[in-house]
Amino acid sequence: MRILVTGASGFIGGRFARFALEQGFDVRVNGRRAEGVEHLVRRGAQFIPGDLNDPDLARRLCQGVEAVVHCAGAVGNWGRYQDFYQGNVVVTENVVEACLKEHVRRLVHLSSPSICFNGRSQLGITEEQVPRRFHNHYGATKHLAEQKVFGAQEFGLEVLALRPHFVTGAGDVSIFPRLLQMQRKRRLAIIGNGLNKVDFTSVQNLNEALVSALLADEAALGQAYNISNGHPLPLWDVVNYVMRQMHLPQVTRYRSYGLAYSLAALNEGACLLWPGRPQPTLSRLGTQVMSKDFTLDISRARQLLDYRPSVSLWSALDEFCGWWKAQDLPSGKD
Numbered sequence: 203m204r205i206l207v208t209g210a211s212g213f214i215g216g217r218f219a220r221f222a223l224e225q226g227f228d229v230r231v232n233g234r235r236a237e238g239v240e241h242l243v244r245r246g247a248q249f250i251p252g253d254l255n256d257p258d259l260a261r262r263l264c265q266g267v268e269a270v271v272h273c274a275g276a277v278g279n280w281g282r283y284q285d286f287y288q289g290n291v292v293v294t295e296n297v298v299e300a301c302l303k304e305h306v307r308r309l310v311h312l313s314s315p316s317i318c319f320n321g322r323s324q325l326g327i328t329e330e331q332v333p334r335r336f337h338n339h340y341g342a343t344k345h346l347a348e349q350k351v352f353g354a355q356e357f358g359l360e361v362l363a364l365r366p367h368f369v370t371g372a373g374d375v376s377i378f379p380r381l382l383q384m385q386r387k388r389r390l391a392i393i394g395n396g397l398n399k400v401d402f403t404s405v406q407n408l409n410e411a412l413v414s415a416l417l418a419d420e421a422a423l424g425q426a427y428n429i430s431n432g433h434p435l436p437l438w439d440v441v442n443y444v445m446r447q448m449h450l451p452q453v454t455r456y457r458s459y460g461l462a463y464s465l466a467a468l469n470e471g472a473c474l475l476w477p478g479r480p481q482p483t484l485s486r487l488g489t490q491v492m493s494k495d496f497t498l499d500i501s502r503a504r505q506l507l508d509y510r511p512s513v514s515l516w517s518a519l520d521e522f523c524g525w526w527k528a529q530d531l532p533s534g535k536d
Contacts, residue, residue, distance in 0.1 A: 203227055203228065203268050203269060203416070204227070204228040204229075204230065204266060204267045204268055205222060205227050205228070205229055205230070205267055205268065205269045205270065205271060205416065206229075206230045206231070206232070206263055206264060206267045206269075206270045206271070206306075207219040207222065207229060207230070207231050207232075207270075207271045207273060208231075208232050208233075208254060208263070208270070208271070208272050208273055208274035208297065209232075209233060209272070209273035209274030209275065209312075210231035210232060210233040210238070210239050210242060210247075210249075210273070211233025211234050211235040211236075211237075211238025211239050212233065212234075212238070212273065212274075213369070213373045213374055213375060213376065213405070214273050214312065214366075214369055214405065214408065215231075215233065215271075215273030215274065215312075216233070216238060216239070216241075216242065216373060217371065217372075217373055217405045217409060218271060218273065218408070218409050218412050219231050219239075219242050219247060220241070220242060220245065221406075221409040221412075221413070222271075222413070223242065223245045223246055223247060225413060229242070229246070229247045229248070230247065230248045230249075230250060230263065230267060231247045231248070231249050231250075232249070232250055232251070232252065232254065232259075232263050232274070233249075233251075233274075234253075236249070236251055250262065250263055254274055254293045254296055254297065255288065255292060255293060255296065256296075257296045257299060257300070260296040260297050260299070260300035261299075261300040261303055261304060263300065264297075264300040264301055264303075264304040264306050265304050266304075267304075267306055268306065268307050268308070269306065269307060269308040269309070269310065269416050270297060270301055270306055270308070270309045270310070271310045271312070271412055271416070272294065272297050272309060272310065272311050272312060272351075273312045274289075274293055274297075275289055275290045275293065275294070275312070275344070275347070276288070276289025276290050276340070276343070277340065277376065278340060278481075279338060279340065279485055279487040279488055279491070280473075280481040280482065280485055280487075281339065281481075282339075283339045283342075283343075286339040286340055286342075286343040287339075287343050287346070289343075290340075290343035290344055290346070290347045291343050291346045291347050291350065294311070294347040294350050294351065295347075295350050297309070298350050298351060298353075298354045298359070301354070301359055302354060302357050302358075302359055306359070307359075307360055308359070308360040308361070308362075308416065309351060309354070309359055309360070309361050309362075310361075310362050310363075310364065310412060310415040310416055311347070311348065311351045311361065311362070311363040311364070312363075312364055312366075312412075313344050313347065313348050313363040313364060313365045313426060314340070314341070314344045314365055314366075314367075315327065315365040315366075315367045315428055315496075315498055316338065316340055316341040316344060317332055317336070317341045317344050317345045317348070317365065318331050318332055318333065318341075319337050319338070319341055319490075319491075319496065320333045320337055321337050321487075321490045321494070322490075322494060323398065323494045323495035323496070324494070324495060324496055324497070325399075325495050325497050326497055326498070326499045327428070327496070327497065327498050327499060328428070328499045328502075329365070329425070329426045329427065329428055329499075329502060332345065337487070337490075338487050348363050348426060351363055352424065355423075355424055360423050361423065361424060362415045362418065362422060362423060362424070362425060362426075362427065363425070363426040363427065364408070364411055364412065364415060364426075364427050364429050364503075365426055365427060365428050365429060365498075366403040366408045366411070366429040366430065367400070367401045367402065367403055367428075367429070367430050367496070367498055368400060368401065368402040368403060368430075369402075369403045369404075369405050369408055370402060370403070370404065370405065370515075370518050370519065370522050371404055371405035371406060371518045371521045371522055371525075372405075372521045372522055372524070372525035373405070373525065374405070374522050378441075378444050378522060378526075379526070381441060381444070382444070382445075382448060382450065382526075384483065385445060385450050385451070385453060386450060389483065390441075390453050390455075391453065391455040391456060391457040391462070392438050392453055392454075392455065392456045392457070393456075393457055393458075393459055393462045393489055393492050393493040394456075394458070394459045394493040395456075396436070396437075396438040396456065397436055397438075398436065398437050398438075398492075398493055398494055398495045398496075399434040399435060399436055399437070399495050399496075399497055400434060400435070400437045400440075400495065400496045400497065401430035401431065401432075401433075401434050401496065401497050401498050402430065402431055402435070402440065402515045402518070403429055403430045403431055403511075404431055404511065404513040404514070404515060404517065404518035405518065406513040406518070407429070407431060407509075407511040407512065407513050408429055410509070410510075410511075410512075411427070411429050411503060411507060411509050414507040414508060414509060415427070415507060418506065418507055421506060422506040422507055425502065425506065427500075427502055427503040427506070427507060427509075428498040428499060428500050428502065428503060429498075429500060429503055429509070430497075430498045430500055430511070431511045431513075431514070431515050431518075432500050432511050433514075433515065434495075434497040435515065437492065438453065440515070440519070441453060443516070443519060444519055444522070444523060447519065447520065447523040448523055448526070448527070459489070459493050462484070462489045462493070463486055463489050463490075465484060466482070466484045466485050466486045466488065466489045467486055469482040469483065469484050469485070470482050470485055470486065
C-alpha cells in the first residue's frame with residue numbers, strides 16, 4: 203500500500219513513517235524540515251517538500267496514494283488563535299480536499315484528547331465527552347479539524363481520527379525536555395498534592411494503532427479513538443522517574459494550585475506585553491495540565507481497532523532518556 207505521511211519531520215509523523223517503512227508500506231513523506239526526513243529518505247521514503255497551506259501542494263502529495271496519515275499540525279499551549287486555526291484547520295481542510303480530488307481511499311487523522319480537556323479533573327473520558335466551550339486554542343482547532351475530516355465521509359472518503367495522549371519515546375521534544383530544563387534551573391514544583399493521574403502513550407503503541415487504522419474494516423470507520431497505554435499513573439511519579447534517569451534531583455517542592463495559577467496568570471500578562479509575545483515558563487493551561495487527573499477510556503480502540511498496547515511506559519521513558527542523552531543535549535542546556 204502506498205501511503206502519504208504528513209508532518210514527517212516531527213516526532214510522531216517521523217516515527218510512524220519509519221515504522222511504516224519497516225512494515226513494508228510504500229511511503230511518501232512531507233515535512234517542514236528537510237533535515238528532519240533525511241533518515242526516512244535513506245530508508246526508501248519519497249520526500250516532497252512544501253507547505254501544506256498550499257492546496258496545490260496538498261493535491262500533488264496525494265496523487266497516486268491509497269491512504270493518508272495526517273500528522274501535521276500546530277501544537278502547544280501558547281499562541282494566537284489564528285495561528286492554531288491556520289496550522290490545524292486550514293491545513294487539514296487542504297488535505298481533505300486533496301484526498302477527495304485525487305480519489306484517496308482512506309484518511310487517518312491524528313487528533314488529540316485535548317479536545318475534551320475542561321481544566322478540571324477528568325477520569326475515564328470517552329470520545330463523546332466534548333465540552334460546549336473549549337478550554338484552549340489547540341483543543342478548539344483540533345476539534346474543528348476533526349469536523350472537516352468527518353464531513354468528508356459523505357463524499358466517499360474513509361476516515362478515522364486517533365486521539366493519543368502524552369506520546370513519548372525517542373524523538374519526543376514536547377513533554378520532558380521542557381520539564382528537564384526547568385528542573386535543571388530549579389524552577390519546577392509539584393502543583394497541588396502531586397497525586398493526579400494521567401495517561402501516557404508509548405510512540406510504539408501509537409504506531410501500531412495507526413497501522414490498525416490504515417487496515418481496519420468498515421465497522422471501524424467514521425470514529426474518533428482515544429489512544430493511550432491504558433494504565434494511568436501519577437504524573438509526578440513519572441516526572442521523577444525521568445529526573446532520576448537523567449541524573450537530576452527529583453522534584454520535591456510543592457506549590458498550591460491557587461498560587462501556581464495566579465503566578466501563571468501574571469506570567470502570561472507579562473509575556474503579552476513583551477515584544478514577540480514569548481511563551482511563558484508557566485501558563486494557566488500548563489498549571490491545569492500538570493495538576494489535574496486526565497485519563498482516557500480506550501475501550502473503543504480495543505474493540506474496533508484490536509488495539510493492544512504492549513510497550514510499557516517505563517520502556518518508552520527509558521527509550522526517551524537514552525535518546526536524549528545521545529543527542530549531546532544536556533537536560534536543560536542553557
